[in-house]
Every structure is written in structure tokens, then in C-alpha cells.
Amino acid sequence: MMRISDSMIFGNADRLSQRARESVNTATEQAASGIRVQHAGDDPAAAGQMVTHQLNSTRLTAIAAGATAASAELKSSDSALSGVNNALIRATEIATQMANSTNNASDRTNAAAEVDQLVASVVGDLNAKVGNRYVLGGTADGAPPFNADGTYNGDANVRQVEIAPGVYQASSVNAAAAIKGVGGGVDVIASLQALSADLKNNDATAVGQTLTSLQTSTSQVASARASAGFDMNAFDSAISLLQSQAGTESNAVTTLGDVDEVTAASNLALAQRSLDAALTASAQGFQLSLLDKIR
Amino acid sequence: MADLLSILQNAGSSLSAARGLAQTASNNLENVNTPGYSRQTAVVRSVTPSDRLGGAVLGNGAMLATVTQSRDRFVEAQMPIALGSAASSLAQSNTLQSVTALDPSATDGVAASLGSFYSALRALQQNPSDPALRQAALASAQNLSRSFNQASSSIESARTGVDSQLQSVLPQVNQLAAQVASLNTQINQQRALGGTPNELLDARQQAEDQLVQLTGATPVQDNKGNLNLTLTDGTPIVTGGSAAQLSAAPDANNDGHLALRITHTDGTGPSVVTVSSGTLGGLLTARDGALLSASNNLDQLAAGVGDAVNTAHAASFAEDGSTGRALFTGTTSARAISLSPVIAADPTLFATAGNATAASGDAGGLQRMIGTETQASVNGSTPEGAASQLTSAFGVAQQSAQALTDHDATISTQLATLRASTSGVSIDEETINLTQAQQGYAAIARVITAANACFDALFAVQ
Numbered sequence: 001m002m003r004i005s006d007s008m009i010f011g012n013a014d015r016l017s018q019r020a021r022e023s024v025n026t027a028t029e030q031a032a033s034g035i036r037v038q039h040a041g042d043d044p045a046a047a048g049q050m051v052t053h054q055l056n057s058t059r060l061t062a063i064a065a066g067a068t069a070a071s072a073e074l075k076s077s078d079s080a081l082s083g084v085n086n087a088l089i090r091a092t093e094i095a096t097q098m099a100n101s102t103n104n105a106s107d108r109t110n111a112a113a114e115v116d117q118l119v120a121s122v123v124g125d126l127n128a129k130v131g132n133r134y135v136l137g138g139t140a141d142g143a144p145p146f147n148a149d150g151t152y153n154g155d156a157n158v159r160q161v162e163i164a165p166g167v168y169q170a171s172s173v174n175a176a177a178a179i180k181g182v183g184g185g186v187d188v189i190a191s192l193q194a195l196s197a198d199l200k201n202n203d204a205t206a207v208g209q210t211l212t213s214l215q216t217s218t219s220q221v222a223s224a225r226a227s228a229g230f231d232m233n234a235f236d237s238a239i240s241l242l243q244s245q246a247g248t249e250s251n252a253v254t255t256l257g258d259v260d261e262v263t264a265a266s267n268l269a270l271a272q273r274s275l276d277a278a279l280t281a282s283a284q285g286f287q288l289s290l291l292d293k294i295r
Numbered sequence: 296m297a298d299l300l301s302i303l304q305n306a307g308s309s310l311s312a313a314r315g316l317a318q319t320a321s322n323n324l325e326n327v328n329t330p331g332y333s334r335q336t337a338v339v340r341s342v343t344p345s346d347r348l349g350g351a352v353l354g355n356g357a358m359l360a361t362v363t364q365s366r367d368r369f370v371e372a373q374m375p376i377a378l379g380s381a382a383s384s385l386a387q388s389n390t391l392q393s394v395t396a397l398d399p400s401a402t403d404g405v406a407a408s409l410g411s412f413y414s415a416l417r418a419l420q421q422n423p424s425d426p427a428l429r430q431a432a433l434a435s436a437q438n439l440s441r442s443f444n445q446a447s448s449s450i451e452s453a454r455t456g457v458d459s460q461l462q463s464v465l466p467q468v469n470q471l472a473a474q475v476a477s478l479n480t481q482i483n484q485q486r487a488l489g490g491t492p493n494e495l496l497d498a499r500q501q502a503e504d505q506l507v508q509l510t511g512a513t514p515v516q517d518n519k520g521n522l523n524l525t526l527t528d529g530t531p532i533v534t535g536g537s538a539a540q541l542s543a544a545p546d547a548n549n550d551g552h553l554a555l556r557i558t559h560t561d562g563t564g565p566s567v568v569t570v571s572s573g574t575l576g577g578l579l580t581a582r583d584g585a586l587l588s589a590s591n592n593l594d595q596l597a598a599g600v601g602d603a604v605n606t607a608h609a610a611s612f613a614e615d616g617s618t619g620r621a622l623f624t625g626t627t628s629a630r631a632i633s634l635s636p637v638i639a640a641d642p643t644l645f646a647t648a649g650n651a652t653a654a655s656g657d658a659g660g661l662q663r664m665i666g667t668e669t670q671a672s673v674n675g676s677t678p679e680g681a682a683s684q685l686t687s688a689f690g691v692a693q694q695s696a697q698a699l700t701d702h703d704a705t706i707s708t709q710l711a712t713l714r715a716s717t718s719g720v721s722i723d724e725e726t727i728n729l730t731q732a733q734q735g736y737a738a739i740a741r742v743i744t745a746a747n748a749c750f751d752a753l754f755a756v757q
Contacts, residue, residue, distance in 0.1 A: 007718025041693020048687030
């Protein structure tokens with residue numbers, strides 16, 4: 001039989017109610033804040049994983065943001081190339097029409113003026129800007145890549161942006177190749193300028209001969225648009241994947257670090273009940289004393 | 296006649312014994328809430344008979360033999376280790392719990408800043424000619440270095456806080472050691488005069504408990520009744536009537552943090568002493584264990600990330616085509632790392648380009664720097680892996696200390712309960728004892744009345 005002293009009775013009551021209050025406090029904090037892993041020591045393994053998942057989520061979100069901007073720039077480039085394509089189609093129509101000997105010098109002079117307009121429009125399209133950057137200048141993106149006379153100020157570099165950690169995808173159109181024909185193509189603007197010159201010279205034969213370079217230019221621009229479209233698709237599909245992955249990583253942080261609401265509410269109710277029981281038991285223990293029975 | 300007088304004499308002695316019982320019970324009741332008090336028991340025995348009547352031996356009543364303390368030696372022998380361990384783990388746990396710099400969800404923590412830094416590099420990599428993004432990337436680099444500084448400072452401040460706690464605990468330790476030594480002397484003097492100095496023994500036990508909690512010292516009673524105490528490395532802190540003095544001095548080999556020293560009981564010293572239990576031991580274990588380890592891991596992370604980014608940055612080109620600069624300075628530690636002041640003052644020197652021509656859209660340098668994110672630059676781990684390990688390792692230390700605290704507290708509480716069971720006062724029990732002594736006293740008084748009546752009857756015959 002264990003001897004029970006008064007210090008045991010009061011000490012136990014103090015300890016038990018303290019412990020019950022501590023449980024209520026922890027349960028209240030978790031239920032109110034919704035956070036299960038506040039300090040690394042609350043769950044070391046989960047805390048380490050939370051850091052990894054959080055960094056992954058941040059990284060994937062950043063890559064998705066870069067890819068979104070790259071896709072927008074490619075759309076702008078594509079739009080510019082679409083304008084060039086339309087100009088080339090119109091120029092081809094003009095060349096076909098003006099190669100016919102039924103047109104006179106005046107007709108060809110008027111047509112030359114329209115072609116000059118087309119050149120100006122093409123240069124305007126090719127100097128497309130997104131934010132602060134000229135998207136068709138390669139890495140030389142700080143100044144308009146094309147002069148009015150068609151001179152190219154950009155470079156032949158293709159910019160790259162990540163579509164996955166460490167995996168880079170082309171994010172710009174190489175205008176040096178697509179427009180200026182560097183590396184074996186034709187100079188699109190020069191083709192238009194040649195047509196204009198031949199029209200001004202009223203040389204129907206030469207005008208007819210420009211059709212070849214205009215058609216080559218058209219397919220060259222179409223090829224560049226196809227390539228840009230491929231890159232754009234790569235970015236667009238990467239963006240949805242990255243956003244989904246970032247969401248998964250972010251959810252993992254929440255799953256590891258946050259408390260389940262039902263569990264939190266249940267823990268709180270249980271802790272409150274335990275405290276009630278501890279206080280009731282203590283109070284009843286205090287009530288019984290021999291001193292009250294002796295008169 | 297002589298026999299009637301002996302009845303009166305015996306009753307007088309027995310009344311004293313009954314008074315002793317009542318006084319002991321009342322003393323116990325009066326000390327029911329006195330910390331460190333051990334209930335006392337009055338030992339009453341019958342007086343050795345000396346009267347004979349015919350062939351019979353007549354008893355001579357009762358007398359108070361002694362007043363003893365109720366102590367369970369088995370429990371008392373286990374108490375010091377339990378008290379020392381519980382105090383040690385509690386001090387260690389409290390110290391580690393106070394550090395929040397490595398909390399996993401801290402939005403301004405090192406891990407979050409590391410993620411933000413690489414995110415800002417990525418945003419700039421997509422559009423390196425954007426001055427706002429360039430400024431944001433440099434700001435995030437500065438923020439990363441500041442997060443390292445703050446985390447390091449927070450851990451260092453916890454270590455310095457331990458030094459302050461040591462200094463506040465030491466006077467108490469020295470005062471308790473002196474108190475135990477003084478009580479040793481007083482107890483020996485009292486014993487020499489005869490009797491058991493129960494109150495002094497209680498006071499010494501209480502001082503011993505407190506000293507053990509603070510230092511984890513081991514108590515040993517010598518054959519003279521002295522309570523001697525030795526620290527965990529075997530150095531005596533109390534020997535008989537002499538007490539040693541603990542002090543603290545900066546240790547150059549431990550970043551100037553305080554090391555414990557002892558001036559021995561014979562007055563020699565001070566010399567370095569190791570305390571590995573009690574509050575002092577727990578504080579030192581936290582300071583030079585988990586906190587030092589976290590600080591070193593943080594330094595390695597800062598150095599690994601800083602050096603890797605610096606190498607990538609030095610191989611890249613600024614807007615003016617210049618190269619070879621470091622982005623971070625002070626990469627030897629998390630405390631010293633900082634964004635290069637030269638680059639902070641002139642953002643165009645942030646080497647984002649991969650080629651010397653440094654075209655405005657050239658993000659080759661940034662790609663190199665982003666590449667450091669997956670380099671095993673921190674002791675064979677990537678920065679992300681190292682940050683995760685740093686958090687986990689410190690979390691394990693926090694959790695272990697907490698688990699140890701709970702475990703030690705359970706043992707300590709169990710022993711304290713057993714001690715209270717043996718040595719604590721029960722009001723019910725003492726009320727019964729008091730009532731019993733009171734009724735015994737009344738009965739003995741009746742004996743005197745009866746003897747008195749006998750005398751009256753005898754005198755009436757004459």
C-alpha cells in the first residue's frame with residue numbers, strides 16, 4: 001500500500017492540471033494558427049522536407065513566370081513575322097501583276113510606292129517591342145534591330161529560357177537568319193527593296209524575276225514562324241506542367257506543416273475534456289479531509 | 296507508599312512521552328507545506344522495569360526514546376542523478392526551443408531567401424536588360440546575405456545568452472556549495488552534543504538537491520557524516536566543511552564564450568572544469584553542441600553558396616565587358632557574407648552576360664549562376680539539400696532535447712512522488728497521531744488521578 005502525503009495530493013493535482021492545461025494550450029494554438037510544424041523540432045523530418053518542397057515550389061513558380069514571359073515574347077515575334085508574311089504575299093501579288101507587260105510606267109511607279117510602304121511596315125513590324133526589349137534583335141535587344149533601310153543591328157544569338165530546372169528552350173527568333181538570310185537564306189527586306197527598284201525602273205522582266213526571291217523569303221519567314229510556334233508550344237505546355245508541379249510542391253508543404261482541421265478540433269475537445277476531468281478530480285480530492293470530520 | 300509514588304513518577308515520564316508524540320505530530324502538521332521538510336516520528340519505548348512485587352516484575356511506564364526523520368534511502372540514492380539529468384535536459388531544451396531562426400516556415404529565413412535569390416536570377420535571366428529586374432536580383436542577393444547574417448546572429452545570440460545564464464547561475468552554485476559545507480560543520484557539532492539535528496539535515500538535503508540540479512554533482516556521505524559533492528568530471532565541489540568556487544572566463548578557443556573554472560576546496564586554482572549535467576551541463580551542451588553545430592552548418596551553407604555563385608559570377612561579364620568580380624564578399628561565414636559593395640553601388644557591374652561583348656540580352660552569366668543551384672557545393676550537397684539538412688539536423692536536436700526532457704521529468708517526478716510518499720506529511724495521519732497522543736495523554740492523566748485517589752484513601756485510613 002502506498003502512503004499518500006498531502007504534498008503528493010497537491011503536487012499531483014498541480015502537475016496533472018498543468019499537463020492538461022499544456023495540452024489545451026498546444027491544441028488551441030494548432031487549431032487557431034492551423035500550423036502543426038512551427039519549429040524544426042516539432043517534426044524534424046517534415047521540417048526538412050518542407051524546406052525542400054518550398055524551394056521546389058518557389059523554383060517551379062519562377063521558371064513558370066519566365067516561361068510565360070518568353071511565350072508572350074514569342075507571340076509578339078510571331079505577330080511581327082505574320083506582318084512580314086502578309087507584306088510578302090502582297091508584294092508577290094504586285095510582282096506578279098506588274099510583271100505583265102500591259103502595265104505602264106505610271107502603274108509600276110504607283111506599285112513601287114506601295115512596295116516602299118510594305119518595306120516600312122515590315123521594318124516597323126520587325127522592331128516589335130515587349131516591355132523594354134526589342135524581341136527580334138537576338139541578344140542585342142536594347143535598340144531597334146532594323147533601320148529604315150533594312151540594315152540589321154541585332155545579332156544572330158538566340159535567347160534561351162528554362163522550361164524545367166536546368167533545361168533551356170529557345171525563346172527568340174533568329175532574325176539574322178529568318179529576315180537577313182544569314183547562313184544561306186535570302187534577305188527578305190532586300191528582296192522587297194529589289195522589287196521596288198525594279199518597279200521604279202519600269203523593268204517588267206526584272207520585276208518578274210523577283211518572284212523567286214519573294215517566294216523564298218515567304219517560305220523562309222514561314223519556316224521561322226513554325227520554329228517560333230514550336231518554341232511557343234514548348235513553353236505553353238511547360239507552363240501548365242510547371243504550375244501544376246509548383247501546386248503539388250506547395251500542397252506538400254501545407255500537408256506536412258499544417259494541421260488537419262478535424263484533427264485539430266478533435267484534439268482541442270479532447271484536451272479540454274482532460275483538463276475538466278483533472279480539475280474535477282483535484283477539487284474532489286481536496287474536499288475530503290479528516291479535519292472536517294472531527295469536531 | 297513507595298509503589299504509589301512510582302506510579303506517579305512513571306505517569307510523569309509517560310506524560311512527557313505522550314507530550315513528545317503530540318508535539319511531533321503538531322510539528323509535522325505545522326510543517327506540512329515547508330519545502331524540504333521530512334516528516335518526523337517520535338519513537339516511544341517502554342521504560343526498562345525496575346520494580347518487583349513478589350515474584351512479578353512491574354512495568355515502569357513509557358519514555359520518549361528519539362525523534363527520527365522518515366527517509367527512503369533507496370529513493371534518496373537515486374534522486375541526485377534524476378534531478379541532475381532532468382535539470383540538464385530542461386536547460387538544453389529551453390535553450391534550443393528559443394532559437395526560431397531555423398523554423399521551416401519562416402518567411403525571412405535562409406531557405407526562403409535562397410529560393411527568392413534564385414527566382415530573382417531566373418526572372419532577370421529571362422530579360423537581363425530590364426533594369427528593374429536587375430535591381431530586384433541584386434536586392435534578393437543582398438536579402439540572402441542578410442538572412443545568413445540574421446540566422447547566424449540569432450544562433451550566436453542564443454550562445455551568448457547561455458553565457459549570461461551561466462554567469463547568473465554561478466553565484467547561486469557557490470552560495471549553495473558554501474551552505475552545504477557550513478551545514479556539514481553545524482551537523483557535526485550538533486551530533487557531538489548528542490541527538491539528531493533533523494532540521495539541519497533537512498536544510499542540507501534541500502541545499503544538496505538544488506546544488507545537484509544546478510551542477511549534476513554526485514553526493515557521497517563520508518564516515519564522519521559529512522555530505523561531500525563531486526562534479527561530473529570528479530572534481531570535488533564540497534569536501535566536509537570546505538566549498539570550492541566556480542567561476543567563468545572567456546575561452547579563446549570557443550569564440551570567446553565562457554568556460555567554467557574552479558577554485559578548489561583547498562584554495563588552489565582556478566583551473567578549467569567540465570560540467571556535463573545539471574542546469575550548467577545542459578546549458579553548455581546546448582551551446583557547444585546543437586547550437587555550435589547549427590552555426591557551423593550555416594557557415595558551410597553560406598560559404599558553399601557564396602563561393603559557387605562567386606565562381607560563376609567571376610567567369611561572367613558586366614555591362615561594360617569587365618569580368619572577374621565576386622558577387623559576395625566575406626564568404627568564410629554566414630556572419631560575414633555580404634553583397635559586394637562595389638556591385639551594390641553600381642548595378643551595371645552585376646555580371647549577367649556570358650560573353651565579353653555583353654550584349655544587353657546576353658544572360659549567359661545568369662545561367663551560370665542559376666546552375667549553382669544544382670551544384671554539390673556544400674559538403675557534397677546542393678544548397679537546397681544542405682538547407683534542408685540544416686533544418687532537419689537542428690530539428691532533431693530540438694526534438695531529442697524535448698523528448699529527453701519529458702523522459703527525465705517523468706523519472707524525476709516519479710522519484711519525487713516516492714520521496715513525498717515516505718517523507719511528506721499527511722494531515723489525516725498526523726491528525727490521527729495527534730488525537731491518539733491526546734487521548735493517551737488524557738489516559739495517563741487519569742492514572743495520576745487514580746494514584747491520587749489511592750493516596751487519599753490511604754491517608755483517610757490513618
